[in-house]
Amino acid sequence: MLTLPDASAAAAVELLGATTQGLLGFGINLVAAPLLVLIDPHFAPSPVVLAGIVSSVLVGTRERGSADGATITWALAGRLPGTALGVWIVAAVASRYLRPLVGAVVLAGAAAVAARRALRRTRPALLGVGVVSGVMSTIAGLGGAPLGLVCHDLPGRVLRPTLAFFSLAGALLAAAALAAAGQVSYVSLELTAVLLPGVFGGFLLSGVLVPVADRWPTMRPAVLALAAAGAIAAIVKGLW
Numbered sequence: 006m007l008t009l010p011d012a013s014a015a016a017a018v019e020l021l022g023a024t025t026q027g028l029l030g031f032g033i034n035l036v037a038a039p040l041l042v043l044i045d046p047h048f049a050p051s052p053v054v055l056a057g058i059v060s061s062v063l064v065g066t067r068e069r070g071s072a073d074g075a076t077i078t079w080a081l082a083g084r085l086p087g088t089a090l091g092v093w094i095v096a097a098v099a100s101r102y103l104r105p106l107v108g109a110v111v112l113a114g115a116a117a118v119a120a121r122r123a124l125r126r127t128r129p130a131l132l133g134v135g136v137v138s139g140v141m142s143t144i145a146g147l148g149g150a151p152l153g154l155v156c157h158d159l160p161g162r163v164l165r166p167t168l169a170f171f172s173l174a175g176a177l178l179a180a181a182a183l184a185a186a187g188q189v190s191y192v193s194l195e196l197t198a199v200l201l202p203g204v205f206g207g208f209l210l211s212g213v214l215v216p217v218a219d220r221w222p223t224m225r226p227a228v229l230a231l232a233a234a235g236a237i238a239a240i241v242k243g244l245w
């Protein structure tokens with residue numbers, strides 16, 4: 006049972022993650038999950054996944070009319086086989102090598118974008134990014150970063166719902182897998198409820214900050230920074 010200070014700290018951490026998600030369309034678990042498990046390991050995996058679903062729904066529906074449907078469709082078409090491939094890799098490769106490898110790939114992608122050598126958003130590129138996203142989500146929870154790196158030049162009003170709906174699909178797949186494995190329990194639902202004030206608070210706060218963020222020509226700097234931070238965290242965690 007969480008103490009009141011721990012519950013308050015968890016909600017505050019989720020507030021930070023949900024605000025990030027509200028501004029960029031992804032990143033709630035990238036920001037919040039590493040800190041939440043320090044408060045209580047039982048926050049992962051189910052509570053953070055379930056809270057992420059709520060956040061993605063809120064962010065996606067707020068600007069749903071601006072979402073890039075073609076980008077979502079082609080990326081999701083690749084994510085399904087990518088998730089299956091990720092499961093196979095987890096079973097076949099020593100786990101201590103996986104997170105550093107995934108982190109290095111994402112960091113290299115962020116460096117390529119920073120050097121202005123990003124992929125164009127063609128259908129084959131989005132399909133490939135979807136596969137990569139499925140693999141990385143399964144291995145290291147970095148599913149939103151690859152698509153974010155390809156879509157970094159989109160204006161915020163398009164980027165947010167596009168990545169949010171893509172993240173929602175991945176979270177629903179993860180939640181279904183966790184439920185099938187018996188990982189969604191009464192305790193996990195209680196812990197999810199602890200996070201919800203932070204989810205809703207972050208969504209409302211991001212709504213206040215969105216007009217400021219949208220003054221930027223693109224969300225490129227923020228996407229690069231978040232992807233690189235997540236990659237470095239994955240490398241460090243894998244080598245620890």
